[in-house]
Amino acid sequence: xxxxxxxxxxxxxxxxxxxxxxxxxxxxxxxxxxxxxxxxxxxxxxxxxxxxxxxxxxxxxxxxxxxxxxxxxxxxxxxxxxxxxxxxxxxx
Numbered sequence: 350x351x352x353x354x355x356x357x358x359x360x361x362x363x364x365x366x367x368x369x370x371x372x373x374x375x376x377x378x379x380x381x382x383x384x385x386x387x388x389x390x391x392x393x394x395x396x397x398x399x400x401x402x403x404x405x406x407x408x409x410x411x412x413x414x415x416x417x418x419x420x421x422x423x424x425x426x427x428x429x430x431x432x433x434x435x436x437x438x439x440x441x
Contacts, residue, residue, distance in 0.1 A: 356426035409433035
């Protein structure tokens with residue numbers, strides 16, 4: 350998947366940053382090869398995806414996002430992001 354930007358607002362910025370990642374780090378995950386899977390466990394009205402990748406500094410990151418339609422293009426709206434170690438129950 351390629352994106353032409355991201356859908357950020359005050360709500361998702363704060364939630365994503367509280368796990369110790371910057372907005373730039375989260376966005377950079379999508380600049381490199383990334384594994385994206387449909388989140389089948391989430392059964393509400395919005396589609397959610399899980400992305401696992403690395404930042405240019407080689408930090409492994411796990412991002413949950415939902416694709417949001419914006420006219421002729423789709424922007425990912427990050428919902429949650431954390432280091433891969435945190436996602437597995439480890440430390441930062």
